Amino acid sequence: MNRLGAKKAGEIQTLPVIEFHPQEISIKRFKKSVTDVGGLVIDSTEMLNWNEWLGKKFGTQIKVYSTSEVYPGNFILHTETLPKTTEQLNSIDVAIIHGKLGVVENGAVWVENVKHRAIPFIAEHLILILGKNDIVPTMHEAYEILTKSEMPEFGVFISGPSKTADIEQSLVYGAQGPKSLTIILHE
Amino acid sequence: MTGHPQKASIFLENESYVDWHDETLWWIREKRDKASGKVQDWEQLRETASKIKEHTLDNLGQYLLDFEKNATDNGIKIHWAEDAEDHNSIVYDLLKQKKTNCVVKSKSMLTEECGLNNYLEDQGIEVVDTDLGERIVQWLEQTPSHIVLPAIHLKKKDIGEIFTKKLGIPFLEDADKLTQIARNHLRDYFLSTPVAITGVNFAIAESGTFVICTNEGNADMGVHLADMHIASMGIEKIIPKTEHLGVFLRLLARSATGQSITSYSSHFRKPAKDKEIHLILVDNGRSDILHKEKFRNALKCIRCGACMNTCPVFRKTGGHSYQSTIPGPIGAILSPHYNPMKYGSLPFASTLCGSCSAICPVKIDIDDQLYHWRQELNRKKSTPISISVVAKFLSKSGWFDLGSKFFTTIHKLMPNVAERILKPYSHNRKLPEPPEKSFKAWYKENS
Numbered sequence: 001m002n003r004l005g006a007k008k009a010g011e012i013q014t015l016p017v018i019e020f021h022p023q024e025i026s027i028k029r030f031k032k033s034v035t036d037v038g039g040l041v042i043d044s045t046e047m048l049n050w051n052e053w054l055g056k057k058f059g060t061q062i063k064v065y066s067t068s069e070v071y072p073g074n075f076i077l078h079t080e081t082l083p084k085t086t087e088q089l090n091s092i093d094v095a096i097i098h099g100k101l102g103v104v105e106n107g108a109v110w111v112e113n114v115k116h117r118a119i120p121f122i123a124e125h126l127i128l129i130l131g132k133n134d135i136v137p138t139m140h141e142a143y144e145i146l147t148k149s150e151m152p153e154f155g156v157f158i159s160g161p162s163k164t165a166d167i168e169q170s171l172v173y174g175a176q177g178p179k180s181l182t183i184i185l186h187e
Numbered sequence: 188m189t190g191h192p193q194k195a196s197i198f199l200e201n202e203s204y205v206d207w208h209d210e211t212l213w214w215i216r217e218k219r220d221k222a223s224g225k226v227q228d229w230e231q232l233r234e235t236a237s238k239i240k241e242h243t244l245d246n247l248g249q250y251l252l253d254f255e256k257n258a259t260d261n262g263i264k265i266h267w268a269e270d271a272e273d274h275n276s277i278v279y280d281l282l283k284q285k286k287t288n289c290v291v292k293s294k295s296m297l298t299e300e301c302g303l304n305n306y307l308e309d310q311g312i313e314v315v316d317t318d319l320g321e322r323i324v325q326w327l328e329q330t331p332s333h334i335v336l337p338a339i340h341l342k343k344k345d346i347g348e349i350f351t352k353k354l355g356i357p358f359l360e361d362a363d364k365l366t367q368i369a370r371n372h373l374r375d376y377f378l379s380t381p382v383a384i385t386g387v388n389f390a391i392a393e394s395g396t397f398v399i400c401t402n403e404g405n406a407d408m409g410v411h412l413a414d415m416h417i418a419s420m421g422i423e424k425i426i427p428k429t430e431h432l433g434v435f436l437r438l439l440a441r442s443a444t445g446q447s448i449t450s451y452s453s454h455f456r457k458p459a460k461d462k463e464i465h466l467i468l469v470d471n472g473r474s475d476i477l478h479k480e481k482f483r484n485a486l487k488c489i490r491c492g493a494c495m496n497t498c499p500v501f502r503k504t505g506g507h508s509y510q511s512t513i514p515g516p517i518g519a520i521l522s523p524h525y526n527p528m529k530y531g532s533l534p535f536a537s538t539l540c541g542s543c544s545a546i547c548p549v550k551i552d553i554d555d556q557l558y559h560w561r562q563e564l565n566r567k568k569s570t571p572i573s574i575s576v577v578a579k580f581l582s583k584s585g586w587f588d589l590g591s592k593f594f595t596t597i598h599k600l601m602p603n604v605a606e607r608i609l610k611p612y613s614h615n616r617k618l619p620e621p622p623e624k625s626f627k628a629w630y631k632e633n634s
Contacts, residue, residue, distance in 0.1 A: 120407075151396055154453070164320075175319060
């Protein structure tokens, strides 16, 4: 520690202020960013029949874990009995959880306080529910909001489905985590 | 002594691979340009990032202590490791506590630097690299050839063959199918392994939080399903405040692959209920570099790999030619600190074109440091003999004329001998026709 404490010769750099040009909040650009990273954005007004949409997209014989009353699932997760439920977690076909923030510049959605941290990663497909008023232009504004209160115990920015290009730079979705990501935008 | 030129000549034997490697990395560099071009404040971001890192390095000891205190308050167990050996034995002791003989590991250049895999395997522990590219190079008993794209030196055929060998599946070259097979193979390990090891991208002093960025989601799959998470980080990964993540996360993925952000940027502040997080703060030579005024900026590195993608020498010689954990321009200025003899040829594996410094997201003066290293190595007599001889001839006008005349004569009379003298630099290159007379002679006649 002494070695680290020793000051260098000359001036000590002060901590710079983060400056950036404010940008407008554009839902259209947010949708484009999500599409660019392989995700899909649906407006809640387009979601007329939830069960029909779900069945059409992912099949009818599926296990759906959901924290939403508007978009309910059919699967109750018993995390109290972990680690036995590792297999249970692994059987989730679709997980539906709420996002707290969306970022226009990169299509990322901030997710925190999930019942089991593995859920957004282990589900075959992920659906995030996001309010249109919770969209910010860049990561700077996102952290401005996140730092207003104490950071959660675990939180993650999710931008698109899991992906890899490790095999000769061919882009493949669903490397280890969800094979698809859908964001449902509501008022 | 086998240095960069000798190893590069092996890589250069397969021309189609070299061309592919060169073009692909340049394509990624172009994606980086497009992505950064879309960000209005890009240059300002680079400047801010560089200054945040500068400030942090000036106060590193204090920030590390702040981080230790806050992380400890959050229930994260902090360990300090002075060197690689310390680090590896801490990991091994934790694995013994958990009575496991298998561990899943996501990409961490630090564990590569510490030689963790070999160390644990010698103790009878199976290490499963879970990043797809890293799993592939692990199967091939190789090391990553690039810090962000570990299997960039391989083609589909090589990858298909190793899948057949390791998993007993019929030969395939389809990236979708191979990825799906790897997904199923690794999922079994994720579901059954009690300890997961990861690296760390950023650690925030003010809140004791640390951040891990991946595209595959493999780090999260490992740690959330395991009982114990061991995170290894170099002490230079500290940043003071949470808001600084806004700066660094905007820069990192755009610089690395041209993505606007990685698929997952996971923030760990506390362990989940009934689980453990152990974080190892590793020095391993970093505090020495901190005190070398000309070289300390290299500690600002956020490991994006942009300097590799843009470097003409890296693109045409491949990462393995550097024989160091971190290859490319940044590796060439970091590695000689550890072993100037072994890595003495690396600062010469550069044209000093400065492209690396021009795109580095934290503005490290890489090309200046390469130049300083050349001088330093020359003083330490760690430069290759051929370079010392050439340097002698170039340093005095009379010697230069003499050497030039001598070589041109040999070149005219015995071109093969001339090429042999210049080996390995003449490997895969043809010498240009010798000129009628030297420029100096021509100038004398015509002025």
